Amino acid sequence: MSTPSLDADVLVIGAGPAGVAAALMATSLNMKVLVVEADSVGGKLQTIGALENVSGNWTTGPQLAEALATDLSRLEQAGRCSLVRSRAVGVKGHSDQVEVLLADTHVLTAQAVVVSTGVAAMTPSDTDWISAAPSLSTPPLWRAKPEQVGPRTYVLGGDRPLGTWLRAHPKSSVALHVLAPPTDDYKLVEVSGDDRIQVVPVSSVVISRPENGDGFIVEVQDRQRERKVYAATAVLSNLGSRPAALEGLTSDETGYCPPDLQHPRIFIAGDLRSGRYQRITTAQGSGAEAALAYYYSNALQQA
């Protein structure tokens, strides 16, 4: 099946659960695969402190990530797949091949590409309800250890990692003050039974540093437009994500990249498909399905 002038039969961009599943399926169908990964194999799995909806007795994301890295190494040792440590910046579909442009300006070619770059964490500057100086750092909640969380810790946004954090630290009794805009209300249902969560409904927030540099000033406008000011010891981000789309993909009005809008040689898998169904097992299923979709389209052309 390999075309000697191309770098691979299938390029896979992103080695999270979706990309690794695509690589496993494509190599099982005798395709030569090249996986491009900008960071760590396993993707978002590295951030999941407690796991309970994936079969196989995995209790944390990093455990599963390590297993995926072992899968890729096994394929590499068998000469069926190569892992390229690089960042892809664009894709281009042609009638006979695809091109993937890397950040170092190198171009990779293949018969088809599976793009599984997932989503990237939003920062306060990506939102329209938080004002803060760009230099002000708000570390992600998922990375915070219980000992770093004090009674005056404020969390920006009610995204789902809140539930994961609470499950990962069942013994932590500290209260988290969650500043939640109306768009996050539905996400907070998942944690509504946990009395460690104190929701502060807001319409906008301004964060600054006091003159003495200790802690933060959190100035809130609540949903009735009343102004309240809190002194915080720490402010953590939990703002959700935006699709990590590449140049050359077709996005819908939400910024996600629906598979059926793409060039016939470009396949989308995992979280990048849509804001819905963002789970490990759905990512894996869609990665495997993307490889099969290419396999069948190719088989049909040759029949």
Ligand SMILES: Cc1cc2nc3c(=O)[nH]c(=O)nc-3n(C[C@H](O)[C@H](O)[C@H](O)COP(=O)(O)OP(=O)(O)OC[C@H]3O[C@@H](n4cnc5c(N)ncnc54)[C@H](O)[C@@H]3O)c2cc1C
């Ligand atoms: C804190 C947290 C907790 C979660 N808990 C759960 C849970 O308990 N159960 C569950 O089912 N799901 C959970 N999820 C969701 C789950 O992690 C995702 O649905 C899943 O990881 C999506 O897989 P993916 O392969 O599409 O993307 P990702 O896992 O995001 O992987 C994308 C990969 O692409 C790489 N990449 C991105 N851009 C580029 C580029 N330009 N070039 C090269 N490489 C690139 C990234 O480095 C990354 O390795 C959680 C997510 C978070 C953030």
